[in-house]
Amino acid sequence: xVMPPAREDRxxxxxxxxxxIQNMLDFMDYELYMAxxxxxxxxxxCKLVDDHIENRLMxxxxxxxxxxxxxxxxxxxxxxxxxQRMLQSEHIDFIKSPWTYGMRExxxxxxxxxxxxxxxxxxxxxxxxxxxxxxxxxxxEGQDGRASVGWTRNYQQSVEQIKRNFSYILSKGxxxxxxxxxxxxxxxxxxxxxxxxxxxxxxxxxxxxxxxTARIAVIVDGESQMLIPWESKYLNHTLYDSIYIEQLKxxxxxxASYDMYLLDDLADGLVPEYKIYLFLATTNMTQREREAVxxxxxxxxxxxxxxxxxxxxxxxxxxxxxxxxxxxxxSIVSTRRKQIAASIVFDNTxxxxxxxxxxxxxxxxxxxxxxxxxxxxDKSATPLACHSTSSTSDGTPAGRVSLAVKEMDGWTSVYSAxxxxxxxxxRNMLKKAGCHSYTQSGSDVVYTxxxxxxxxxxxxxxxxxxxxxNYTVYDVFNRQIxxxxxxxxxxxxxxxxxxxxxxxxxxxVQVYIGQNHGGTVxxxxxTDLAPGDDLRFQVEAEPGYRLSYLxxxxxxxxxxxxxxxxxxxxxxxxxxxxxxxxxxxxxxDAGADDVPKEQMDWLLPVLIGSGAAxxxxxxxxxxxxxxxxxKKK
Numbered sequence: 001x002v003m004p005p006a007r008e009d010r011x012x013x014x015x016x017x018x019x020x021i022q023n024m025l026d027f028m029d030y031e032l033y034m035a036x037x038x039x040x041x042x043x044x045x046c047k048l049v050d051d052h053i054e055n056r057l058m059x060x061x062x063x064x065x066x067x068x069x070x071x072x073x074x075x076x077x078x079x080x081x082x083x084q085r086m087l088q089s090e091h092i093d094f095i096k097s098p099w100t101y102g103m104r105e106x107x108x109x110x111x112x113x114x115x116x117x118x119x120x121x122x123x124x125x126x127x128x129x130x131x132x133x134x135x136x137x138x139x140x141e142g143q144d145g146r147a148s149v150g151w152t153r154n155y156q157q158s159v160e161q162i163k164r165n166f167s168y169i170l171s172k173g174x175x176x177x178x179x180x181x182x183x184x185x186x187x188x189x190x191x192x193x194x195x196x197x198x199x200x201x202x203x204x205x206x207x208x209x210x211x212x213t214a215r216i217a218v219i220v221d222g223e224s225q226m227l228i229p230w231e232s233k234y235l236n237h238t239l240y241d242s243i244y245i246e247q248l249k250x251x252x253x254x255x256a257s258y259d260m261y262l263l264d265d266l267a268d269g270l271v272p273e274y275k276i277y278l279f280l281a282t283t284n285m286t287q288r289e290r291e292a293v294x295x296x297x298x299x300x301x302x303x304x305x306x307x308x309x310x311x312x313x314x315x316x317x318x319x320x321x322x323x324x325x326x327x328x329x330x331s332i333v334s335t336r337r338k339q340i341a342a343s344i345v346f347d348n349t350x351x352x353x354x355x356x357x358x359x360x361x362x363x364x365x366x367x368x369x370x371x372x373x374x375x376x377x378d379k380s381a382t383p384l385a386c387h388s389t390s391s392t393s394d395g396t397p398a399g400r401v402s403l404a405v406k407e408m409d410g411w412t413s414v415y416s417a418x419x420x421x422x423x424x425x426x427r428n429m430l431k432k433a434g435c436h437s438y439t440q441s442g443s444d445v446v447y448t449x450x451x452x453x454x455x456x457x458x459x460x461x462x463x464x465x466x467x468x469x470n471y472t473v474y475d476v477f478n479r480q481i482x483x484x485x486x487x488x489x490x491x492x493x494x495x496x497x498x499x500x501x502x503x504x505x506x507x508x509v510q511v512y513i514g515q516n517h518g519g520t521v522x523x524x525x526x527t528d529l530a531p532g533d534d535l536r537f538q539v540e541a542e543p544g545y546r547l548s549y550l551x552x553x554x555x556x557x558x559x560x561x562x563x564x565x566x567x568x569x570x571x572x573x574x575x576x577x578x579x580x581x582x583x584x585x586x587x588x589d590a591g592a593d594d595v596p597k598e599q600m601d602w603l604l605p606v607l608i609g610s611g612a613a614x615x616x617x618x619x620x621x622x623x624x625x626x627x628x629x630x631k632k633k
Contacts, residue, residue, distance in 0.1 A: 005030055017370050018283065018308055019227045020317040031226050035081035046091040060094035060127065061086065064114030066220060067100040067244045080222040083114065084264040087122040094125040094175070099165065102245045104132055104150030106157045106496055107458035109252030109445045110165050111245075115220050116172055117212070117259040121270045128169060131179040134158035136188060156496065159194045160456075163477060163498035164445065166198045167454035170500070171257065171447040173210040200554040201476050201500070204512040204574045207526025211450040213468070215435040216258035216426070217274040218251070219266060220244075224283040227312060242341075242364040242419040243281045243307060251278070254426040255437040257448045267292040275433040276426070278304045284312040290325060297411040302429050304414045306421070307370070319374075327413045329378035333400050334371065341370045343385040343402040343418045351432050352405055352414065353384050356424050361388065363418035374417040375400035382406070387417070436468045453501045460495035464488060471503040474510075479571045481509065481531065502572070504528060511566060511573045513537050518545035518579030529569055536565040539577045546582040550575055 005027040021028060042061050050059045066080055086092050097113040104110060112126060119126050132150030133139055135158050139146050152158040169176050178195060180186045186195070251258055261271045263282050267289045277296055285293065290310070296303060310325035311317055323330050341364035348356045362385075364370060376383065385403035402417040414429075423442055430437050438446050438453060441463060445456040453465060466488045467473075473482040473489050477500055482489050485506035491499060504510055508528040515521045519541040529535060539562055541547050550557045550564065552575050566573055 018311075018317075018372070021227070021284075021312050021314070022316045028226060032081065032223075036085075039082040039085040042086065043089045043091060046089065050091040058093040058125075059091060060096055060125075061092055062096050064095050064097050064112075064126070066114035066222070066225075067103075067111065067248075080114070080225060083222050084118075084262055087118060087124055092124070094127050095119060096127045096129055096177075098129045098131050098179075099150070100245065100248075101148045102241070103249060104161075105147040106150075106152055106161050107445075107456070109249050110168050111248050111252075112172075112174075112260075115218075115260040115262050115265075116174060118262045118265050120173070121261075121265055125175050126172070127175040127177055128165070129179050130162065130165060130176050131181065131185065132161060132165070134161070134185060134191070136184050136186075138184075155188070155190050159190060160496055160498045162191070162194060163198075163500065164454070164456040167452070167456070167498060167500045168447045170202065170205060171449045171452055171454065173205075173449070196554040197477065200574050201502075203514065203576060204510065204526065204572060205451070206514065207510075207512045208451045212257075212259055212272075213436075213448045213450055214257045214259040215274055215430065215433065216251070216254075216256065216276045216278060217271060218248075218258055218260040218278045218280055219263050219271075219282055220260065220280050221263040221282045221284065223314075224263075224281055224312075227283045227317070242370075246364075246420045247280060247306075250420060250423045251426060252445050253423040253442050254430065255423075255439045255441070255444075255446055256430055256435065257446060263289055273299075275300070275435055276302045276304065276429050279306070279309045281307070282310065283308050284314060285310045285321075285325065286314045293325060297408065300411065300433065302412045302414060302433055304416075304421070304429070306416050306419050308372070308374070326415050327408055328376055328381050328404060328406055328415055330415075331375055331377045332372045333375045334373040336371060336373075341418055342388040343416065344388055345385045345403070347382075347384045350382060350384055350405065352425055352428050354428055356422065360422075362422045363388075363420055370419075373400075375402065376404040376415060376417070377401070378404065378406065380406060381413075381415075385416075436466075438465055438467070439463060451503055453503065454498065455491075455493070456498045457493055458496050460493055462490055462492050464490045465501075467503065470506050472506055472508050474502045474504065474572055476500040476502055476572075481571070484531070507531070509533075509569055509572055511535055511569065511575075513575050513577075515539075515577040516579055518542055518581070519547060519577060521577050531570055533569050534565055534567050535569060536563060537575075538563045541579055541582070544582055545579045548578045548580040550577055 009024075009027055042063070046059050046061060053059070063086055064080070064083055086095065100111040100113050112128065116126050133146070134150070135152045135154050137151065139151055150161060152161055166176065178186050186192070259274070263285070265271050267286075269292070290313070293303070305326050309322065311319060311322040313321050319330055319332055342361045343363050345353050345356050345360045345362070346358065347353060348358045348360075373387065375387065381404040383401040383404050385401070387400050387402045404415055406413045427437060438448060439455070441457070443457055443459050444463065447454040453467070455463060455465070457463075467486070470485055470487045472484050473486060474480070475482050477498075482491065482501065493499065502510070505528060507530055509531055510526055510528055512526045513521055513523050515524065519539060521537055521539050523535060523537040527535060539547050539559065547559060550559055553573055564575070
């Protein structure tokens with residue numbers, strides 16, 4: 001008889017905030033088994049639905065909840081441990097989750113719940129459930145609780161916040177559904193107008209080929225989350241708030257975008273090449289994963305490690321395993337929780353810390369948060385910061401080196417024993433690696449790809465954006481060309497504002513023309529034009545159909561005749577020809593079973609719920625907009 005591990009067997013007090021594998025092998029095996037069983041169950045139900053609908057609809061599941069907190073029980077329950085299994089499944093087309101909690105407030109960076117760029121490797125779609133609690137929502141929670149879910153104070157903040165979220169989604173080529181729960185999240189014309197404009201730009205973007213411009217790759221791991229002990233009251237502050245949420249906030253202000261992948265994808269050779277690799281809580285690295293990481297140690301790459309990265313290998317937890325990967329001599333100077341888990345910069349002349357203040361602290365915001373306390377003892381590494389003087393009750397780690405850089409053969413290793421490195425360090429890494437930065441302001445959130453640049457900030461004032469090449473810069477939300485041919489531009493932000501800019505070839509504006517099933521249009525797709533040009537297109541319905549209307553720049557328009565001309569084009573336009581069955585022209589009424597599959601114009605996502613109990617859900621979006629797209633390859 002096989003019994004689940006008892007509650008007392010699920011905790012490991014050796015390091016308190018992290019379990020040692022050799023002490024908990026039975027429990028680790030149990031959790032891996034349960035995680036695999038849940039992944040099997042999700043895929044089983046998705047296959048049932050997929051087989052039944054015969055590929056007419058998309059099938060998806062809620063999942064990928066890497067950053068909301070929890071521990072190994074939560075991680076296996078939400079199938080994070082075997083998240084790659086979902087991505088590899090031919091029966092799962094999309095993953096769905098809300099935005100990460102704790103990163104939603106106006107001025108903050110927003111974040112997908114998990115490694116969004118991994119989905120692109122498998123041709124999958126991440127659909128964000130946009131459920132930010134805007135100013136229409138009455139909330140009794142305290143300020144922290146309201147901030148965590150994105151509560152705003154007025155309409156202006158609300159609109160700018162969902163513009164920020166949309167800009168991030170657009171830069172990743174993913175999708176969004178607006179979750180109008182109880183009719184009081186988005187039920188206002190101001191929101192519907194903004195959402196309509198977003199739909200318009202999403203439509204135009206279907207004609208674009210998206211490519212990442214990020215030179216920073218963030219690597220996360222599902223199995224490593226199992227090394228967080230059961231019921232550790234320091235868990236959320238230590239790992240999730242500090243290593244994940246607070247670190248990703250800082251990274252969002254570094255003046256350039258970043259991509260995020262699973263460690264499994266790196267081991268499979270699927271992750272493209274980057275210049276900077278940031279490992280976030282990749283505590284457990286198998287031998288295969290270690291070999292994949294070692295392959296990155298070339299071409300002047302910078303590998304960034306924090307806290308306990310690579311300290312376990314799936315069989316044991318040992319400091320020597322960490323030293324091997326980081327390339328530095330380390331020591332555990334205390335297994336007692338650090339009262340103030342902060343590092344103090346004492347050398348601001350080095351390229352990594354240049355521009356920072358001597359004595360500037362960084363690290364974990366809360367008290368009594370993390371153990372073990374690790375220090376760098378490598379004499380060939382350059383020490384830059386030390387553990388704060390108020391470290392543990394016995395003061396052991398005080399003054400020990402907590403941040404160091406070591407120039408290796410063809411690559412650079414950066415290690416911080418304390419999580420949450422400042423954005424200034426990442427700006428310096430970008431400069432060191434010869435990578436492009438779009439802004440120099442440390443207070444602005446930046447999202448980019450090869451077609452778009454977005455800025456979000458709560459601070460007013462002028463901002464200069466530097467581009468990697470010359471472009472025509474089009475202000476999407478204000479519908480105007482900023483410059484016809486430039487590699488930099490300056491805009492004035494009013495404060496608590498989001499600006500989205502589309503980049504096109506110099507001297508061009510763009511028009512996108514599309515259609516649904518039932519007819520044809522000329523000049524279909526995306527057309528680049530010179531400002532002042534005209535563009536004419538014709539529509540023709542197929543037998544049994546008629547032109548119902550044109551969706552012209554988000555507004556319904558009814559066409560007289562069969563052609564339309566955009567004259568003296570000075571801004572971007574989108575138009576979708578909507579055809580519908582002309583029942584009067586049909587000789588016989590068709591039964592429901594006779595409707596061809598290709599006539600199904602609306603997409604109904606079928607979602608398979610994950611968790612302790614697996615259920616089949618149908619997503620109903622009340623008075624909302626569903627925007628789904630496949631990323632262009």
